[in-house]
Amino acid sequence: MGHEITLSIDAMGGDNAPASVIDGIAMQAKRDPDTRFLLHGDTAVIEPLLAKRKILEGRTDIRHTDDVIEMDAKPAVAVRRGRQSSLWRALESVRDGEASAMVSAGNTGAMMAMALFCLRRATGVDRPAIAALWPTRGMREHCIVLDMGADVRADAADLAKYAVMGSEYARIALGADTPRVAVLNVGVEETKGRPEVKEAAEILREMAGHSDCGFTFNGFIEANAIPTGEADVIVTDGFTGNVALKAAEGTAQFISGHLRGAFEHDWSSRLAALFAMASLRRLKRRIDPRRVNGGVFLGLDGLAVKSHGSADATGFAAAVELAATMSRADVIKRIAGQLEFSLESINAVTDSTDSDGARQ
Amino acid sequence: MGHEITLSIDAMGGDNAPASVIDGIAMQAKRDPDTRFLLHGDTAVIEPLLAKRKILEGRTDIRHTDDVIEMDAKPAVAVRRGRQSSLWRALESVRDGEASAMVSAGNTGAMMAMALFCLRRATGVDRPAIAALWPTRGMREHCIVLDMGADVRADAADLAKYAVMGSEYARIALGADTPRVAVLNVGVEETKGRPEVKEAAEILREMAGHSDCGFTFNGFIEANAIPTGEADVIVTDGFTGNVALKAAEGTAQFISGHLRGAFEHDWSSRLAALFAMASLRRLKRRIDPRRVNGGVFLGLDGLAVKSHGSADATGFAAAVELAATMSRADVIKRIAGQLEFSLESINAVTDSTDSDGARQ
Numbered sequence: 001m002g003h004e005i006t007l008s009i010d011a012m013g014g015d016n017a018p019a020s021v022i023d024g025i026a027m028q029a030k031r032d033p034d035t036r037f038l039l040h041g042d043t044a045v046i047e048p049l050l051a052k053r054k055i056l057e058g059r060t061d062i063r064h065t066d067d068v069i070e071m072d073a074k075p076a077v078a079v080r081r082g083r084q085s086s087l088w089r090a091l092e093s094v095r096d097g098e099a100s101a102m103v104s105a106g107n108t109g110a111m112m113a114m115a116l117f118c119l120r121r122a123t124g125v126d127r128p129a130i131a132a133l134w135p136t137r138g139m140r141e142h143c144i145v146l147d148m149g150a151d152v153r154a155d156a157a158d159l160a161k162y163a164v165m166g167s168e169y170a171r172i173a174l175g176a177d178t179p180r181v182a183v184l185n186v187g188v189e190e191t192k193g194r195p196e197v198k199e200a201a202e203i204l205r206e207m208a209g210h211s212d213c214g215f216t217f218n219g220f221i222e223a224n225a226i227p228t229g230e231a232d233v234i235v236t237d238g239f240t241g242n243v244a245l246k247a248a249e250g251t252a253q254f255i256s257g258h259l260r261g262a263f264e265h266d267w268s269s270r271l272a273a274l275f276a277m278a279s280l281r282r283l284k285r286r287i288d289p290r291r292v293n294g295g296v297f298l299g300l301d302g303l304a305v306k307s308h309g310s311a312d313a314t315g316f317a318a319a320v321e322l323a324a325t326m327s328r329a330d331v332i333k334r335i336a337g338q339l340e341f342s343l344e345s346i347n348a349v350t351d352s353t354d355s356d357g358a359r360q
Numbered sequence: 361m362g363h364e365i366t367l368s369i370d371a372m373g374g375d376n377a378p379a380s381v382i383d384g385i386a387m388q389a390k391r392d393p394d395t396r397f398l399l400h401g402d403t404a405v406i407e408p409l410l411a412k413r414k415i416l417e418g419r420t421d422i423r424h425t426d427d428v429i430e431m432d433a434k435p436a437v438a439v440r441r442g443r444q445s446s447l448w449r450a451l452e453s454v455r456d457g458e459a460s461a462m463v464s465a466g467n468t469g470a471m472m473a474m475a476l477f478c479l480r481r482a483t484g485v486d487r488p489a490i491a492a493l494w495p496t497r498g499m500r501e502h503c504i505v506l507d508m509g510a511d512v513r514a515d516a517a518d519l520a521k522y523a524v525m526g527s528e529y530a531r532i533a534l535g536a537d538t539p540r541v542a543v544l545n546v547g548v549e550e551t552k553g554r555p556e557v558k559e560a561a562e563i564l565r566e567m568a569g570h571s572d573c574g575f576t577f578n579g580f581i582e583a584n585a586i587p588t589g590e591a592d593v594i595v596t597d598g599f600t601g602n603v604a605l606k607a608a609e610g611t612a613q614f615i616s617g618h619l620r621g622a623f624e625h626d627w628s629s630r631l632a633a634l635f636a637m638a639s640l641r642r643l644k645r646r647i648d649p650r651r652v653n654g655g656v657f658l659g660l661d662g663l664a665v666k667s668h669g670s671a672d673a674t675g676f677a678a679a680v681e682l683a684a685t686m687s688r689a690d691v692i693k694r695i696a697g698q699l700e701f702s703l704e705s706i707n708a709v710t711d712s713t714d715s716d717g718a719r720q
Contacts, residue, residue, distance in 0.1 A: 189434075262636075
């Protein structure tokens with residue numbers, strides 16, 4: 001699997017915690033014998049759950065804390081008053097070098113706010129982003145879309161940095177040596193969209209013109225083309241990205257609900273359902289959100305992975321596996337290197353665009 | 361069906377024009393004997409198509425023009441140079457009172473730009489919007505989402521006006537006497553989202569507090585909840601709305617592609633497909649985008665309906681039917697009345713919010 005790593009786990013975050021968390025790390029422990037887990041949470045409830053999982057014997061440490069950040073807590077309040085919480089403590093273990101990554105299924109807003117305080121921004125990054133894997137029917141099974149909601153705004157330079165960070169993620173997670181980057185927009189023509197989106201495209205076109213850039217630039221992409229797989233990294237602000245992701249989720253639920261209804265309509269459709277069972281299971285597995293669970297926080301000086309709040313053990317295990325993969329690949333250092341290399345050209349283009357703007 | 365109306369038709373706009381346009385109006389003519397059509401386009405190609413459709417005999421007039429706006433023409437160029445085009449002429453017929461609504465499957469950006477010039481904004485409206493019907497599994501078959509891409513931005517007052525205009529649309533098209541309005545956001549908590557979105561929620565909460573408001577306010581909605589039907593009118597800026605719609609379309613295509621694959625996998629899945637045929641056809645019909653084709657331009661001093669560019673005859677007929685329904689219900693006058701009534705309270709709230717903001 002690779003060298004031994006320790007992952008810091010918020011055992012109390014999420015709708016099904018701590019049971020799904022412990023079951024999830026047990027699943028991952030089976031797949032990856034070289035992982036240890038540092039669990040933050042209530043010892044009294046965690047210990048009995050651990051006792052039932054032989055595979056975790058001798059591979060976990062518990063750091064007790066009573067405090068839990070509620071799923072609906074306001075981020076600002078969580079940061080002020082939550083320093084004893086399992087979420088904050090799990091982040092601290094990464095900051096202090098005890099663990100190489102942390103995973104939580106807790107409150108996303110609180111986690112991002114705390115991560116900004118605890119792990120701090122990477123050099124040159126103003127707005128960190130949450131990157132998600134989006135299923136595609138392209139040559140790769142997924143593409144990467146960011147930001148999924150870390151910040152409700154992003155300017156052109158932010159979007160360019162998302163491209164740099166997302167490309168590094170794509171190299172590790174998708175095996176894309178030279179990822180194809182695109183900017184999400186309402187049309188593919190150059191004249192369309194908001195000013196920051198057009199400016200980001202200018203910066204990325206300029207950057208991709210250099211032979212050592214590390215990605216190619218595909219221009220604009222519309223949201224309906226995300227699942228085609230024609231781009232590996234798609235950048236957008238966190239408001240738009242979050243809405244796009246949820247619109248896709250809502251549509252998938254809408255269709256599967258109708259599909260279920262369609263197969264219960266009469267005797268022939270029920271018979272069909274019997275024969276189709278295997279096919280439908282295959283399809284479900286293919287687009288199962290639990291298999292690709294995990295939003296990676298990029299642009300911080302430490303690795304944090306957010307699992308879906310309602311994740312079950314399979315879902316949580318997927319997020320833990322992602323954290324292990326990214327941690328072993330040293331994604332934070334690699335991104336820092338790429339950013340250092342790119343910041344000059346991003347700033348050069350934004351400065352010249354600004355002065356062009358002023359001249360007009 | 362109702363009183364006789366004349367609809368102005370851009371016979372040349374769209375990927376399949378003019379054949380799908382003529383076939384589409386023929387379908388609608390069969391359903392609604394009290395509609396006449398004013399066709400703008402190339403007489404030489406329109407006449408032979410009309411000759412094949414007995415139902416249209418004596419119910420059409422052709423206004424010849426050679427000029428067509430290309431699907432990829434830039435809006436600004438179209439407005440400057442396209443005054444002889446079928447699109448512009450079709451709008452002119454509404455402006456001049458020859459027709460009560462116009463329909464085009466042409467270039468959306470050009471159509472909106474031309475409509476702004478030709479029909480002009482309704483009193484009090486800064487940003488007109490494109491409103492679309494979105495399929496739901498709620499008590500009504502659809503909800504209304506706007507703006508779908510008329511403008512890439514919207515401030516709080518714009519969003520409040522979208523709520524007023526969308527509610528009038530919902531009363532006519534959905535039969536919702538007191539529509540439930542919601543603002544699209546990245547979370548349902550009051551603290552989430554962009555400033556303009558939070559301010560819009562404040563305005564709408566204030567407005568909905570008055571007994572004669574005409575709609576109720578549900579607060580924020582996330583994109584995954586759009587298809588649940590928990591709101592009848594969902595307001596957002598045109599950038600976000602356009603991305604949400606296309607993300608939903610892309611997901612539907614992604615799933616139906618996989619579904620097709622799943623049913624061709626082996627002998628049992630092929631057998632299943634045979635039995636499931638009827639059910640799948642029912643599902644397809646339920647979510648068939650052609651049945652709900654038509655983006656209604658709201659906030660203009662005249663009625664314009666945009667059909668999907670790739671619409672076939674069935675799709676175009678749906679857009680024409682929508683135009684007829686909205687025209688008979690006198691949607692433009694009703695919206696003008698509602699806006700006049702609402703502008704004072706929208707301005708009152710935005711003014712006080714502004715001064716609050718300044719005080720901080």
